[in-house]
Structure formats: C-alpha cells, structure tokens
C-alpha cells in the first residue's frame with residue numbers, strides 16, 4: 001500500500017509517498033480502507049520539527065488522525081463491526097484503567113495519546129474506537145470531525161456556552177476556528193470572528209459568524225471586538241498575545257477555554273483582571289468518543305455541515321500541508337487516498 005510519510009522534519013518538502021506492506025489487523029483491531037483523512041495543525045507542527053512527539057530518529061513517520069473509510073478486514077474477537085461497514089475513527093488512545101477512564105471524561109486519561117497513521121491506503125485501528133457512519137454522512141465530511149470539531153465542541157461545553165451568549169473566536173478561519181463558529185451557532189450563541197484575511201472572513205460570515213473583525217494586531221482587535229459587545233466566552237486556539245486579549249475582553253465571570261498555541265506557547269496575563277473579574281481560564285484537549293458520536297448525529301440531522309475547503313489525493317499531501325502553512329485555507333483540508 002501507499003503511505004504519505006514524513007521523511008524529514010523541515011516542512012512540506014519532507015513528505016514522500018512510500019510503499020509499505022499492507023498491515024494485518026491483530027486481536028481487537030480492524031483494517032480500514034481509508035477513503036478520507038483530514039490534516040490538522042498538529043500534523044504540521046510535527047512536519048516542521050516543532051513537536052516533541054516525533055524526532056528524526058522516528059522517521060519515516062506517517063501521521064493522520066482523522067480517518068474515515070470502509071472496514072475491509074477484522075481481527076480476532078471483533079464482533080461489533082464487519083467488512084463493508086462505513087466507519088469514522090475516534091483517534092483517542094486511553095489506558096482504560098486510570099480514574100479518568102473509569103469516571104470520565106476519557107480525554108483526561110493519565111496516559112492520553114492519539115492514533116497516527118491515516119495518511120495511507122489502509123490503517124489498522126482499535127475496533128472499539130470506531131463510530132458507525134450513517135449512509136447520509138460522506139467519509140470526506142466525516143473526516144473533518146474527530147480533531148477540529150470535537151475539540152471545538154468540547155471547548156464550548158467547558159465554557160458552558162448557551163443560547164444568547166456572545167463567543168469570541170480569534171483566528172476563526174481554520175479547523176478549530178470554523179468549527180467553533182458553526183457549533184456556537186448550533187448552541188444558539190452569537191460569535192465574533194477574527195482573521196487577517198478579508199476573503200476568508202467573508203466565508204466565515206457565510207458559515208454563521210454574526211460579527212467579523214478583520215485584523216491581526218491584538219490592540220486593534222480589542223477595540224473592534226469591544227465595539228461589538230462583551231464576550232461571555234472565548235475559544236482560544238492561538239495562545240500567545242491572544243490569551244491576554246481574550247481575557248481582557250471577557251465579561252465578569254466569563255470563561256476562556258484554551259487548546260492551542262499557534263501564535264505562541266507563552267502568554268502574559270493581567271492577573272488582577274483575572275481575579276477581580278472572577279474570570280476563568282480553562283485548558284482543554286480533544287474531547288470524548290461520545291462527543292464525536294453527537295457530532296455525527298448533528299451532521300446526519302442536517303444541523304451541521306463541516307467546512308471542507310479542499311480535498312487532495314494522497315500524492316498531493318505535501319501540497320495540502322503547504323496550503324495550511326501559507327494560511328491559504330478555510331476550515332478543513334482532507335486527503336483522499
């Protein structure tokens with residue numbers, strides 16, 4: 001089979017199409033004929049040598065978390081899925097025994113990790129991590145959900161966003177950003193979305209953002225967002241200066257949930273503003289398999305249409321990462337092996 005492997009960690013030129021033996025499913029596993037696999041900024045960090053998870057000794061490395069396709073072989077002991085089933089992988093890998101696995105939520109597992117390997121013709125995965133796809137939910141659409149949409153959904157829930165809230169989404173044009181805008185609308189909340197690109201912002205407004213603010217300078221954004229209103233919640237996947245920005249804009253008692261560091265791994269905050277304003281800053285990573293199942297149901301019901309900007313054949317995986325690196329894209333990019 002073919003796989004899109006990272007063979008060096010210097011950026012998109014490090015992606016090569018390699019031949020590998022087709023893997024056989026072990027006990028409890030299934031092999032999926034991969035029809036679609038979305039890419040995420042997480043994969044780009046790895047490819048740019050900016051992730052502690054993969055180092056040059058680990059190369060070649062095949063990433064790809066968000067796998068959707070058709071089961072084509074099952075290992076011993078697998079009874080819940082059968083060849084021919086259309087499925088979506090929840091990429092969570094958990095120990096199953098720690099207190100968080102026992103009490104939930106599972107994404108707090110003390111040994112939490114993620115499946116990697118979907119950028120290939122076939123992927124062997126844990127059968128217990130599969131979500132069944134209704135006929136009306138295509139595999140390209142489904143592949144958008146497991147990382148970006150589940151993370152945004154879980155963040156909105158942790159921020160206790162409800163109908164009528166104003167949610168600030170800095171950097172609203174990428175995977176997590178667009179998902180936050182669309183899912184906030186599903187919850188009945190209003191959003192203020194920002195981007196450095198006017199054309200991408202137009203698209204985010206079409207996708208449901210109530211207010212669009214163009215710009216990238218945090219001080220300019222502070223003024224423009226204040227003109228719109230006082231956010232009840234901030235969905236912050238950027239980190240860096242956007243953490244202080246979000247905190248300063250929040251209403252008293254407001255919640256900011258943080259999941260990323262695209263604009264910087266360190267943030268300064270105004271500590272008195274935090275405690276005098278009774279504000280909350282909440283860290284969040286991924287979500288649960290139950291979150292993913294809920295999102296598939298929302299898509300099936302017609303309440304959510306994940307935004308897939310472009311699909312790429314496996315041979316063009318490098319081009320997909322280059323487009324993400326150049327900030328040319330909106331929503332999700334999906335590789336279709």
Ligand SMILES: NC(=O)c1ccc[n+]([C@@H]2O[C@H](COP(=O)([O-])OP(=O)(O)OC[C@H]3O[C@@H](n4cnc5c(N)ncnc54)[C@H](OP(=O)(O)O)[C@@H]3O)[C@@H](O)[C@H]2O)c1
Pocket residue numbers: 039040041042147148151170171172173174175176177194195196197200237238259260261262263284285286324327331
């Ligand atoms: N903890 C978790 O479980 C989890 C899960 C998913 C993602 N994440 C993190 O969340 C972040 C977003 O992931 P993603 O896959 O949605 O990424 P993405 O699709 O590449 O996000 C693109 C968005 O980020 C903005 N952006 C890119 N570079 C920027 C910069 N230097 N300064 C300010 N804004 C910038 C873009 O703004 P423009 O519109 O201006 O181009 C765009 O809105 C990443 O840090 C990722 O690691 C974490």
Ligand SMILES: [Zn+2]
Pocket residue numbers: 094095096097098099100101108109110111112
């Ligand atoms: Zn655990």
